[in-house]
Amino acid sequence: MTSQAEHAEKPVSGLRPIQEAVVACGDSTVCVRAGRYATALGEVTIREDATLVVPPTPVAHVTDEPIRLTAQAPSGFATGTRLTGPDAQDINALGAFGPDSLVLRRGPGTGEVVPDSDYLVSAPHAMLGLAPDSPLAPEDTFFASYRYAFQRLDLVLVDPEGVPRYKAGMPHITTPVPPPGGLPLAHIWRPYRATTVEPEHIFPLEASAGAAAAGTTPGRLPRTLAKLRNGDPVTIVCWGDSVTAGGNASHPRNRYVDVFADGLQRRFPNANLQVHNVSVGGSNSLNWLDPAAHPFHVANLQSLLDFDRVLAPVPDLVTLEFVNDAGHGEEVWQAAYDEIRTRLAAAGAELVLITPHFTHPDWMGFTSLREPENRPYVAFLKDYAGRHTLAVADASARWAHLWREGLPFLTLLHNSVNHPDDRGHRLFAEELWACFGD
Numbered sequence: 001m002t003s004q005a006e007h008a009e010k011p012v013s014g015l016r017p018i019q020e021a022v023v024a025c026g027d028s029t030v031c032v033r034a035g036r037y038a039t040a041l042g043e044v045t046i047r048e049d050a051t052l053v054v055p056p057t058p059v060a061h062v063t064d065e066p067i068r069l070t071a072q073a074p075s076g077f078a079t080g081t082r083l084t085g086p087d088a089q090d091i092n093a094l095g096a097f098g099p100d101s102l103v104l105r106r107g108p109g110t111g112e113v114v115p116d117s118d119y120l121v122s123a124p125h126a127m128l129g130l131a132p133d134s135p136l137a138p139e140d141t142f143f144a145s146y147r148y149a150f151q152r153l154d155l156v157l158v159d160p161e162g163v164p165r166y167k168a169g170m171p172h173i174t175t176p177v178p179p180p181g182g183l184p185l186a187h188i189w190r191p192y193r194a195t196t197v198e199p200e201h202i203f204p205l206e207a208s209a210g211a212a213a214a215g216t217t218p219g220r221l222p223r224t225l226a227k228l229r230n231g232d233p234v235t236i237v238c239w240g241d242s243v244t245a246g247g248n249a250s251h252p253r254n255r256y257v258d259v260f261a262d263g264l265q266r267r268f269p270n271a272n273l274q275v276h277n278v279s280v281g282g283s284n285s286l287n288w289l290d291p292a293a294h295p296f297h298v299a300n301l302q303s304l305l306d307f308d309r310v311l312a313p314v315p316d317l318v319t320l321e322f323v324n325d326a327g328h329g330e331e332v333w334q335a336a337y338d339e340i341r342t343r344l345a346a347a348g349a350e351l352v353l354i355t356p357h358f359t360h361p362d363w364m365g366f367t368s369l370r371e372p373e374n375r376p377y378v379a380f381l382k383d384y385a386g387r388h389t390l391a392v393a394d395a396s397a398r399w400a401h402l403w404r405e406g407l408p409f410l411t412l413l414h415n416s417v418n419h420p421d422d423r424g425h426r427l428f429a430e431e432l433w434a435c436f437g438d
Contacts (some may be wrong), residue, residue, distance in 0.1 A: 015043060018204040022156050022186040028054050030188060032156060032164035037185070040205040040405065040432030044183050047162030054197050058150050058171045059098075060085060064108045064143040069130045071138050074120055077417070080127030084147040088174045089248050093148075094360060094416040095125035095192050098171060101147040104128075108143055146329050150176075153411055170208045174416045178406070187406040200368065206404040214384055218437030220391040221350050224317045225436055231270040235313050236261075237349075239288075240321035242281030243357065248414035256428035260319075263433050276313045280304050284324040287338050291324035307343065315349045319393070319432060322399035323356035323418065326377040328414045333380050341388060352435055353381045355396035357424055358409045360417040369408045373400040393431035399424075 015038040025031035032050045036043060062085045074080025077091035086096035099121055104113040113119060118134050121127070126148070130136055150171035155178045157165050166188075168177045186204040188197065224334045238244055238257040246255035253259075261275035280287075280301055283416045286294040287305045296302045310318060320340065323335065337353075344351050355378045358364065364375060378396045385392045402409045414421040420428075 012234040013259070018185060018206050021046060022202055022204060023186075024199050024202060025051060027196045028056070030054060030166075030197055030202065032185070038206075039183075039185065040208045040211075041102070041183065042288070044158055044185065045162050046164060046185075048156055050164035052156065052164060052166040054154065054166070054188060054190070055168050056153055057192065057194050059147050060150070061147050063145045063338050064105075067104075067128065067142050067144050068138060068140065069119055069136065069142065072129050073132070074122035074127035074129040076122070077125040077127070080120075080122060080129040083126040083146065083148075085146065086126050088175060088415045090419070091415050091417070092125040092127070092175045094124050096148045096150070096416075097123060098147045098149065098193070098370075099123035099126075099152070101145075103142045103145045105145075106140075106153055113142060120320060121157055150175075151192060151411065152176050152190040153408075154177045154188040154190060155179050155181060155184055156186045156188060157184050159183075175411055175414050175421045177411075184406070187408075189408045189411070194386040200370075201336060203403055203406045203408060207401070207404040209398075209401070209405055211404070212398050212436070214401075214431060215340070215392055215394040216356075216397075216431045216434040217385065218394045218435055220385075220389060221317060221352070221435055224350050227316060228264075228268040228271045228436070231272060234274070234317070235315045236264075236273070236275045236288065236317045236319065237310055237313055237315040238275060238277050238279070238319045238321070239310050240279045240319075241283050241324045242279070242352075242419065243323060243425075243428075244277060244279035244321045245281050246277075246425075247281060247418040248421060250422050254422040254425055256425040256432075259426055259429035260432045264436065267433065267436065272314070276315075278309050282324070283322075284328070285320070285322050285340065286325075286328070286332070289336060289339055301404075311343070311349075315347070317350045317352065318344055319352040319354055321354040321356065321428070323359065326356060326375060328377075330376065330380055333377065333384070337384055341390070350391070352391040352393050352432065353385050354393045354428060355381050357395055357420055357427070358399040358413075360413065363411070363417065369410060370403045371400075373397060391435045393428065393435055395428045395431050398427040398431060 018039045019038045023039045030052050034046045034049050036045050044310050050396040070081045086092045120129050126334045152171045153176040155167045159182050167179050189201045249255040257277045287296045288307045
């Protein structure tokens with residue numbers, strides 16, 4: 001390590017990008033380089049070089065958890081019997097479970113039940129089920145012992161003397177947050193069972209949230225905006241899938257629909273505002289537009305997917321959020337959104353298209369947490385809105401910018417795959433608010 005006195009003799013000229021300040025330099029260390037750097041918070045001076053040790057990620061041990069196995073072969077996050085340890089609210093956290101650690105017994109301390117022949121394991125979401133010719137029965141109780149890991153988001157900071165320090169964050173199964181302290185340089189993401197620090201684990205704080213170049217379009221809601229300013233009655237319907245319904249907000253008031261409604265009322269305190277949440281988790285726009293041709297996969301919820309529910313409140317404005325539409329192709333999107341636009345225009349309602357948040361990288365075909373937004377569905381929404389002068393709330397751009405703010409976007413997915421936490425919900429609300437500018 002270079003002493004402060006030695007470093008003081010070196011000439012310093014100009015500001016260097018913060019990406020150069022913190023680098024991986026060993027199996028479990030990061031190196032911090034002295035110098036003057038430009039960060040999201042302004043200029044930071046590091047007085048001396050430092051090598052900082054990164055603590056290992058924590059692992060939880062579960063012993064003799066009682067469990068009954070479904071007769072279904074386990075797969076995905078919904079089929080089979082869930083182990084309870086790596087719970088991420090509505091599913092098990094993807095990748096947290098260590099399948100090699102699993103031991104299943106008929107009773108505490110008794111002989112092991114044989115994997116593959118007696119039972120099956122779907123490792124990604126820690127799901128179990130009976131093997132096809134298993135002698136075991138669904139009513140049998142077994143005892144599972146296993147391990148699962150946590151994530152952590154740590155902080156590399158500079159203290160008031162300009163000395164680099166390392167501060168570990170609190171572990172969390174899916175949504176770790178960095179600790180406060182000092183002048184922040186970078187966050188160090190510790191994924192499940194990480195034993196080394198790789199370059200892709202280092203997230204310098206290079207830009208603020210305000211630097212995100214979102215494609216949100218103010219000025220395209222003239223009728224609704226005029227009513228809000230005049231204090232006239234305004235009815236807004238927020239239409240969508242499980243994200244609009246609120247998964248995985250910590251409380252109903254933290255769903256983006258509710259955050260949006262509260263913030264819009266504060267921005268227009270004299271407005272007579274009503275906001276309705278019309279949404280069904282797992283649905284896409286086709287399920288609502290033509291339920292007969294596109295029946296919903298949960299039969300007892302089929303009756304809820306009726307476009308008349310969107311129109312029933314007689315909305316002045318409809319916001320549309322369907323990350324589940326991303327799986328369709330451009331011809332389908334074009335026909336569906338033409339139909340939506342036609343129906344809403346006949347009802348006298350304006351429309352906001354919300355670009356979707358980021359889901360698990362594997363779902364989007366991403367190989368990095370730093371990839372730019374390149375999903376065809378997002379490009380279609382922006383192009384379609386431009387061709388028809390529709391408003392866009394560009395939440396997707398905000399998610400694409402998170403890594404520049406020092407945050408791996410994966411750490412804002414509460415259920416680890418597709419449901420945002422409270423921070424992620426707020427990003428939707430902020431872009432919706434921006435649609436109501438001049």
